[in-house]
Amino acid sequence: MEKIIVNSKYFNIRDTLECGQIFRFTPFEKGYLVFSRDKVCYAYTEGEFTVIETDDYDYFYNFFDLDRDYSECVKNASSFGVSVLETASQMGRGIRILNQDREEALFSFIISQNNNIPRIKTIIERLCVSLGDKKQFGKISYYSFPSALKLAEKSKDFFASLGLGYRDTYLLETARKIKDGFNLDKINALDTPSLRKTLIGLKGVGEKVADCVTLFGFHRFDSFPVDTWIYKLYRENFGGTETDRKKVSKFFTDKFKNYSGIIQQYLFYYKRTLEEK
DNA sequence: GACCAGGTGAATA
């Protein structure tokens, strides 16, 4: 067991987990257990520090993007003279964009479409319990996220029984494609537009899911996913009039460039916490 | 019942 200790000003564990980029975490003692692939860590706040306890130091150091200076991101977000950006980036300054497992991000966001976050979490948890490997972390037992190969063996009805709804075929077809050689690591060599296009070739992956996967699975900060919340914010806070989500995304990426992804998270988190009751 | 949730695929014009 090792500990990573970081000043919490630009690394808040709650904000990082609750901002909607990851679905596998659970409250535990002073903080959270966070799961990624077959790994786990225990993360909590202690005074002015964020503490990560784990058996996989290097993995989680990279996972939480600890080499990046996020004060730069907040500074950039504030530089546009738009008050909502000022507010949102201050509120979300502790958010880090996670370096998630590519397969896990891909399948998770296929499940996310036209769905709400609590239910997405439930479905993913069921997937792990029924197909993942049982693992041990101290006294805690948990399940890994199942590989595409494992998913590809199951039937459409099996996924339907887990509550995936019409997304059952999307998950199955994408899992089979990966089993047949579609390589998520190889396509990391592509630039973001080509990567997006390639991902959209998968069943169940459209503009929005592709943007989430490039951002959360491939760490492409020039991606700006537009979901229903961001679309609402675009109209209400930016006076936007475009209805095509693709054009809305372009509006923001043209403005925010290589800070698009992190600013999108500031805005998403802000809008969602503001409106939740 | 209607409407919504981190939308997409397919049909249509």
Next chain:
DNA sequence: TATTCACATGGT
């Protein structure tokens, strides 16, 4: 190219 509609499921 752009618009429209069905699609499972569960919560409000």
